[in-house]
Amino acid sequence: MSTRIEPNVQFIREMQAAGGESLKKCYQCATCSVICPLSPEETPFPRKEMIWAQWGMKDKLVNDIDIWLCHNCGECSDYCPRGAKPSDLLAALRNMAYKSMARPAILGKWMSSINYLPILFVIPAILFLIVWAASTGLTIPDGEIVFSKVFPTLAAIDPIFILVTIFVIFTFIYSVGRMLASFKEAGFVPSEDSPGFLRSLGAVIKDQILTHVKFKDCETNQERYLGHLLIFYGFVGLFIVTAFVATAYWADKFGIIDFATPMAMWNPVKILANVAGIALIVGLVYVTRMRINADPKKTVNSYYDWYLIGVIWAVVITGFLAQIFRLADAAALAYIVYYLHLVTVFMLFAYLPWSKLAHLVYRTVALAYARQIGRKALHD
Amino acid sequence: MSNSSILVIGGGFSGITAALEAAEVGHEVFIVEQEPYLGGRVAQLKHYFPKLCPPTCGLEINFQRIKKNPRVKQFTMAQVTRVSGEPGNYEVKIKIRPRFVNSNCTACDKCVEVCPVERDSEFDFHMGKTKAIYCPHFMSFPMRYVIDEQVCEGTACAKCVEACQYQAIDLEEKEREFTLNVGSIIVATGWKPYDVSKLTNLGGGQIPNVLTNMQLERLAAPNGPTDGKIQRPSDGKEPKRIAFVQCAGSRDQNHLDYCSYICCMASLKHCTYIREQYPDAEVVIYYIDLRAPGRYENFLNKIQEDEKVLMVKGKVARITEDSTSGDLVVTAEDIMGGVKKEETFDMVVLATVMQPSISMNGFALDLPRDESGFIIGGEEKGIFPAGCAKMPLDVMTSAETATGAALNAIQTVRR
Numbered sequence: 001m002s003t004r005i006e007p008n009v010q011f012i013r014e015m016q017a018a019g020g021e022s023l024k025k026c027y028q029c030a031t032c033s034v035i036c037p038l039s040p041e042e043t044p045f046p047r048k049e050m051i052w053a054q055w056g057m058k059d060k061l062v063n064d065i066d067i068w069l070c071h072n073c074g075e076c077s078d079y080c081p082r083g084a085k086p087s088d089l090l091a092a093l094r095n096m097a098y099k100s101m102a103r104p105a106i107l108g109k110w111m112s113s114i115n116y117l118p119i120l121f122v123i124p125a126i127l128f129l130i131v132w133a134a135s136t137g138l139t140i141p142d143g144e145i146v147f148s149k150v151f152p153t154l155a156a157i158d159p160i161f162i163l164v165t166i167f168v169i170f171t172f173i174y175s176v177g178r179m180l181a182s183f184k185e186a187g188f189v190p191s192e193d194s195p196g197f198l199r200s201l202g203a204v205i206k207d208q209i210l211t212h213v214k215f216k217d218c219e220t221n222q223e224r225y226l227g228h229l230l231i232f233y234g235f236v237g238l239f240i241v242t243a244f245v246a247t248a249y250w251a252d253k254f255g256i257i258d259f260a261t262p263m264a265m266w267n268p269v270k271i272l273a274n275v276a277g278i279a280l281i282v283g284l285v286y287v288t289r290m291r292i293n294a295d296p297k298k299t300v301n302s303y304y305d306w307y308l309i310g311v312i313w314a315v316v317i318t319g320f321l322a323q324i325f326r327l328a329d330a331a332a333l334a335y336i337v338y339y340l341h342l343v344t345v346f347m348l349f350a351y352l353p354w355s356k357l358a359h360l361v362y363r364t365v366a367l368a369y370a371r372q373i374g375r376k377a378l379h380d
Numbered sequence: 381m382s383n384s385s386i387l388v389i390g391g392g393f394s395g396i397t398a399a400l401e402a403a404e405v406g407h408e409v410f411i412v413e414q415e416p417y418l419g420g421r422v423a424q425l426k427h428y429f430p431k432l433c434p435p436t437c438g439l440e441i442n443f444q445r446i447k448k449n450p451r452v453k454q455f456t457m458a459q460v461t462r463v464s465g466e467p468g469n470y471e472v473k474i475k476i477r478p479r480f481v482n483s484n485c486t487a488c489d490k491c492v493e494v495c496p497v498e499r500d501s502e503f504d505f506h507m508g509k510t511k512a513i514y515c516p517h518f519m520s521f522p523m524r525y526v527i528d529e530q531v532c533e534g535t536a537c538a539k540c541v542e543a544c545q546y547q548a549i550d551l552e553e554k555e556r557e558f559t560l561n562v563g564s565i566i567v568a569t570g571w572k573p574y575d576v577s578k579l580t581n582l583g584g585g586q587i588p589n590v591l592t593n594m595q596l597e598r599l600a601a602p603n604g605p606t607d608g609k610i611q612r613p614s615d616g617k618e619p620k621r622i623a624f625v626q627c628a629g630s631r632d633q634n635h636l637d638y639c640s641y642i643c644c645m646a647s648l649k650h651c652t653y654i655r656e657q658y659p660d661a662e663v664v665i666y667y668i669d670l671r672a673p674g675r676y677e678n679f680l681n682k683i684q685e686d687e688k689v690l691m692v693k694g695k696v697a698r699i700t701e702d703s704t705s706g707d708l709v710v711t712a713e714d715i716m717g718g719v720k721k722e723e724t725f726d727m728v729v730l731a732t733v734m735q736p737s738i739s740m741n742g743f744a745l746d747l748p749r750d751e752s753g754f755i756i757g758g759e760e761k762g763i764f765p766a767g768c769a770k771m772p773l774d775v776m777t778s779a780e781t782a783t784g785a786a787l788n789a790i791q792t793v794r795r
Contacts, residue, residue: 029627029668030713033720034697035581044713044720079581079697081632297633378711378720 007056019092019302026050026084032076037217046086063186068366073218101175102353111354124346131156171353201368230283237276308356314344382468383563392420394767394782395568401786403451411454416526417516426601443521460744467762480527484548491540508605563793564762571734571768574629587701588614600653614706619726625696626667628730641772643731734772762792
């Protein structure tokens, strides 16, 4: 059997630009596939991805479920005898998926390079300036610092973020549908006796995501495991807090309970918010340190890595500073920093499907699908 | 007027060849060898390429040529400590470590019988033992015993001195130094096996039944620690399934970056050792690419005809030990089959790399070296590398480079 290979040279260049710059160094020894603790028995990764990449086999790569099974611990790159950095290639392929899976595609382009960062910043910056102009005419209100004086919940914040949420959800419904179709195209189809998708999803969340067990399997990178775990649970905590506040706010509006922000510092929900915020900071310190100290011979950080880390840092710092200035009664600083907090939160969530944070959805779906089709590591 | 003598540093196959080529056209040649014997790495092999001769064959002829040629003078247990001067006129300081055994020795072995101290044999890569006084190996040249001063109890014991009927042992021998004047220098310092303990994922130096290719040579050699029987170090079991791991530490930027040239051929040769003793044993050679330089391809084709030798494309990246059976679980991706597999073997041989013997610093001559330590220059100084000091080579090509170096040295001193 012969296969005619038609190399997509443009695609090779795109992979190199997205973080896979060393892919041509690979000489196909397959050390990576063996070293990877997550790689399956049949058609293991990432050796095959390396040759697909060298040969510009775009069709194979864009439909490849294995890029999502990789948790980027970097052990393959540590052992790679040629410095070909297979883990960076898989990260680059994921970056390309963030860029191209969701629509509108222009956002993918804007999210792919630092050149477009000003646009991404200016959109929420103007949006929230308009809100500020409409509420207090861009002035600092007198009296007790209450952020809703400048950024009214009912009139502005909730509508904006509810719209953002709907936008993100519909974007993902579309892109996840494309992703699952691409897996099927690659020949990965669940057999008749496979568990259902939702059951697999539940099992993945319970057995893998909540425990971070796959990160632990990559024994050499404990810093990454801890960092990701703390950031993950930091976000879970903040999600609970936000959900609680939103529910309580609307319950208050309908007169079911009596609720007003800011909550007292000793309120358990407020405590959870602060603990989660601190977990985020510690986790961020871990992953930032890991990325800064990374040996350039083993891995190169991409813009996608830094955008996400940078935005989360900005969200956390502005969040804490807003609280501190509020408690210190520094009104001007408090409102301005809170404004920046809203801008960065918008940058984190509205662009989520095109950022590295989209792995939250794509990886989860891919892991559930992998479970459904029985694709698992050699020792699972 | 330049000095017409030539110094050869290293008395392995390359050094001996270079020395004889120069001596046989009339030059005085000094061989300086740090081991207690000449013959170097070849002496440790069972067979060597291209014709799979035992080392007795090629070395014996060369030792005869040395014995018959008064122009060759060799110093064993010797090291060059300092070199000064210029092409045509070098002054070389030589240090000789005490051997404690003089030329009266007849190799009668009486001393060994009484010696109370045992040591690991470096010649056998720690798989065998010798006494503190020992014969370097059965065809050692010079055929003279030697005492390992690290372990010998010295004059406090002196049982060997009593046992020796020939007054061949002097436990108070001291290190000595002297100077030679030469016109040119040939550096044939050869190679050493890479330190496999750095190959942690392959169990190098940790798992008893994971051997290096040089250890297998010693196991298979008739004068080796098992008298030539290939068996597992842990329990002496006859291996039924044996894996070869090619490129163990070579072509790897985390270890040694270059291809060591002959390890593929060495493993193929080892298949013949195994087949000779075990007609039914199964062998799997895991490789990245099999490299059979030049005419060696015929040999590769011959081994490929053996139905019980399987060649799998895919580098082994993990070896673990089953501690109860001593068996080894080898993980590799069979690239052609697209499967990541764990297979169990009785014995694994790491095809380890040749590395230059001389360290980056601490060699008496300051010569240009590549990043791996191989010598890549020195001609303008009248100094010429030969054999594996230049690059990883087989014996035949080493000899060719030695002849070339001898010619260059002769041209230097006749100028």
